Amino acid sequence: MVMPYESTGRTAQKSRTRLALVTAARDLLAAGLTPRVDDAAQRAGISRTTAYRYFPNQRSLLLAAQPTISPDSLLPPEAPADPVARLDALMTAFARYNFTWEPQLRAALRLSLEPSGDQPVLRQGRAIGWIAEALAPLRESHPHVDVGRLAVAIRSATGIETLIWLVDIAGYTREQATDTVKATARALLDAAVTRAG
Numbered sequence: 001m002v003m004p005y006e007s008t009g010r011t012a013q014k015s016r017t018r019l020a021l022v023t024a025a026r027d028l029l030a031a032g033l034t035p036r037v038d039d040a041a042q043r044a045g046i047s048r049t050t051a052y053r054y055f056p057n058q059r060s061l062l063l064a065a066q067p068t069i070s071p072d073s074l075l076p077p078e079a080p081a082d083p084v085a086r087l088d089a090l091m092t093a094f095a096r097y098n099f100t101w102e103p104q105l106r107a108a109l110r111l112s113l114e115p116s117g118d119q120p121v122l123r124q125g126r127a128i129g130w131i132a133e134a135l136a137p138l139r140e141s142h143p144h145v146d147v148g149r150l151a152v153a154i155r156s157a158t159g160i161e162t163l164i165w166l167v168d169i170a171g172y173t174r175e176q177a178t179d180t181v182k183a184t185a186r187a188l189l190d191a192a193v194t195r196a197g
Contacts, residue, residue, distance in 0.1 A: 006062075007176065014054075015043075017046060017050065017054065018054050018064075020045075021040045021042040021044050021046060021051055021054055021055065021061070021064075022040075022061075022064050022065055023044070023060065023066040023120055024039075024040040024041075024043035024044040024106060025039075025040040025049065025061050025105070026044065026065050027043060027115075028040065028043060029062075029065060029103035029104055029106075029107055030103045030184060032103070034058075034062070034107055034110070035058070035061065035062075036108060037051050037052055037055050037056075038051070040055075041059070042192055044176050047140065054150055059111055060136075062104075062111055063105050063108070063111075064108075065106050065107065066104050066105070067185065071126075071175065072126075072138065073130065073133055074090055074093035074094055074130045075089060075093070075130075075133060075134060076089060081135075082137070082142070083134070083137045083138050083189065084135050084174050084186060084189065085133055086134040086135070086136075086137070087131075087134045087154075087182075087184075087186065087189055088182055088186070089134070090130060090131060090133075090134035090186045091113060091158060091181055091182040092178060094130065094131075094158065094181075095158075095163060095174075095177065095178040095181055095182075096178075097161070098159065098160045098163050099174055100149045102152075102160070102163075102164075105160040106160075106164065108190045109161065109164070122150070127133075127154050127155050128151045128152055129151075129158060129183075131150075131151040131154050131155055132147055132148060132151040135150060135151060135189070138150075138193070142192075142193055142196050144147065144196040145179060145192050145196045146192075147194060150189065150192045152181070152187070153188050153192075154184075154185045156187050157181070157184045157185070157188065158181040158184055158185050162177075162184075163177050163178075163181065166180055166181075
């Protein structure tokens, strides 16, 4: 969310300053730190006073550091027609996407678990749409399957939260975690098709 300070005066310079602070926060997150506004300011070479004009607190900084540009689709250009193969391809790409943005997503997850009167930090994002796109052939082959509901179920069991648990608690490698979420997605698809049949 752009603050009024950023929308007046030298807006191009202010956009560059904001971007420098967000980039610094992302770099610090990637290094395993949870940056405060002061940390991002120091890393970006920007005064603390200036940084607080853009981000009044750590929460607002970390929100800005979340991934904001998501592709419309995670399926390859020549995606297969078979729903199982499409879902496997999507889950591989989705896990890769989550691991690419892992530091930012971990920070968002941490913030969302803290008691606060603010809106939730985790955003719905595009994952449900990506999954529904992978399942689209079911609308013709299995019209009784509720693709939207199935997409939500698959997302609930395969997102960053699940990947973090698999890596941190179960001790899986990222490859093993990816294989697990793919198998979970397939199992949910198989169950939905069986129930509909």
